[in-house]
Amino acid sequence: MSKIPKYRKLVKEDRILIAQWKNKGFSNKQIAGWLGRDKSTIGREIVRNNFEGKVYEPLHAQYRAEARKNKAWGAKEPLKNPKIYSYVMGQLRQGWSPEQIAGRLKLENPDDRSWWICPETIYVYIYKIKNRKLRLWEYLRRKQARRRKKGGRKSQRVRIPDRVSIHLRPKAVDKRKEVGHWEGDTLVGKYRISGIHTEYERVTSLTKMEKINRLNAEETIRAQVKIFSPFPIHLRRSDTMDNGLEMVNHKYLKDKLGMDTYFADPYSSWQRGGNENTNLWIRYYFPKGTDFAKVPDEDIKAVEWELNNRPRKRLGYKTPVEKLREYL
Numbered sequence: 001m002s003k004i005p006k007y008r009k010l011v012k013e014d015r016i017l018i019a020q021w022k023n024k025g026f027s028n029k030q031i032a033g034w035l036g037r038d039k040s041t042i043g044r045e046i047v048r049n050n051f052e053g054k055v056y057e058p059l060h061a062q063y064r065a066e067a068r069k070n071k072a073w074g075a076k077e078p079l080k081n082p083k084i085y086s087y088v089m090g091q092l093r094q095g096w097s098p099e100q101i102a103g104r105l106k107l108e109n110p111d112d113r114s115w116w117i118c119p120e121t122i123y124v125y126i127y128k129i130k131n132r133k134l135r136l137w138e139y140l141r142r143k144q145a146r147r148r149k150k151g152g153r154k155s156q157r158v159r160i161p162d163r164v165s166i167h168l169r170p171k172a173v174d175k176r177k178e179v180g181h182w183e184g185d186t187l188v189g190k191y192r193i194s195g196i197h198t199e200y201e202r203v204t205s206l207t208k209m210e211k212i213n214r215l216n217a218e219e220t221i222r223a224q225v226k227i228f229s230p231f232p233i234h235l236r237r238s239d240t241m242d243n244g245l246e247m248v249n250h251k252y253l254k255d256k257l258g259m260d261t262y263f264a265d266p267y268s269s270w271q272r273g274g275n276e277n278t279n280l281w282i283r284y285y286f287p288k289g290t291d292f293a294k295v296p297d298e299d300i301k302a303v304e305w306e307l308n309n310r311p312r313k314r315l316g317y318k319t320p321v322e323k324l325r326e327y328l
Contacts, residue, residue: 010037010045010065015058016280018042022056024313057270078117079125088122092139098122123147160263162251166240166271169262173238179203179327180237183275184224186246187282188215189292196292196300197223198282199239200275204323205312207278209304211292220246221253228257235327240264240272281307 010018014035021031028046032039048068049061079085084105091101098119109115126136127147137145173181179201187196195215199208210223228236238260241247253259264271285303286295311317 010041012058012062015045015049015061015065018045019056019058019061020277022046051268051270055270057273059269059276060267063267078114078121081114084115084117088117092122092136095139097140098126160243160248160250163243163263164261166262166264169238169240173202173240176203178237180231180235182228182236182239183272184239184241184247185272185275185279186212186215186220186242186244187279187286187292190289191291194292196282196286197227198275198279199224199227200272200278201235201320201324202274204320204327205274205315206320206324207282207304207307209282209300211295211297211300213293215246217246217249221249224253225256228253228259232328233258235324238262242269242272278307 017035018031021034027039028042029039032042035042045061046056049064050056051060079088087105088101091104096104101122102117102119106116125131126140137143170178172178181202183200183202185198187198189195192215195212197210197212197220200206208227210227212219212223224239228239236257236259239250239253240262241250241264243263243266247263250261253261269276282303286292308320311319315323
């Protein structure tokens with residue numbers, strides 16, 4: 001039997017398991033035993049990285065942990081150490097990237113963490129305003145005088161016409177007392193060209209998937225109409241979505257299918273927890289980097305069938321398809 005290491009930082013996969021087990025009612029002590037940790041570690045993690053003191057959501061917890069780590073690295077300012085500064089500058093002049101420098105420092109000093117440095121720390125130093133006269137960016141491969149902003153959807157900057165907040169959604173939806181309320185999102189494929197639009201029904205846990213050839217509003221609304229049209233009106237009452245630009249045509253659902261539409265708060269994926277959890281399962285079959293343009297529709301429907309015919313504890317071990325039949 002392999003020995004459990006004395007200490008290892010919690011990672012994203014740990015946080016996903018913690019959230020799932022807490023939602024099922026397991027204690028911190030039980031979770032700690034399964035992860036090989038002390039129960040105080042689990043308790044501290046939940047307290048430090050929860051959302052507004054109300055819920056522990058793994059994506060939010062991972063973001064909090066990474067932000068705290070980056071802040072700690074910045075506070076140390078390791079480049080004030082003359083030896084580290086000399087090493088970094090010397091390797092930059094030789095054409096090494098910040099990632100290569102940081103990795104080599106760790107490799108050469110495995111037991112002395114005072115020599116370890118984060119690549120981001122080097123980038124921050126290079127682009128500090130007070131260091132601009134040094135023109136250190138000229139040692140980088142791209143030689144960019146200004147840093148390029150990282151990609152990703154900036155949901156808080158997207159202006160969605162007639163957007164209705166999730167906080168105005170009927171309470172019956174929150175309590176799962178009424179069938180026909182869905183949660184929608186898009187899984188992004190390779191190069192951010194194609195993807196899969198996913199919808200999750202909150203009462204039955206039914207999942208629907210439709211491939212979209214382009215990540216735009218036209219393809220998304222086409223996929224949504226194709227998903228919802230076969231259902232009777234009482235099984236398509238509303239849809240709660242994220243704030244991506246591809247959702248701007250949401251009003252068409254109201255005009256065409258009579259569905260109300262709501263939007264979660266930015267960076268609050270836990271408000272669409274069922275859909276987010278389903279997307280994690282879908283990623284098990286289609287990992288990040290998948291080129292969905294090359295994935296046959298038959299494969300997508302096969303995954304959809306498997307998810308909908310798998311027993312769920314929340315449904316008393318019925319499948320989503322069996323639960324749906326109760327409402328047809």
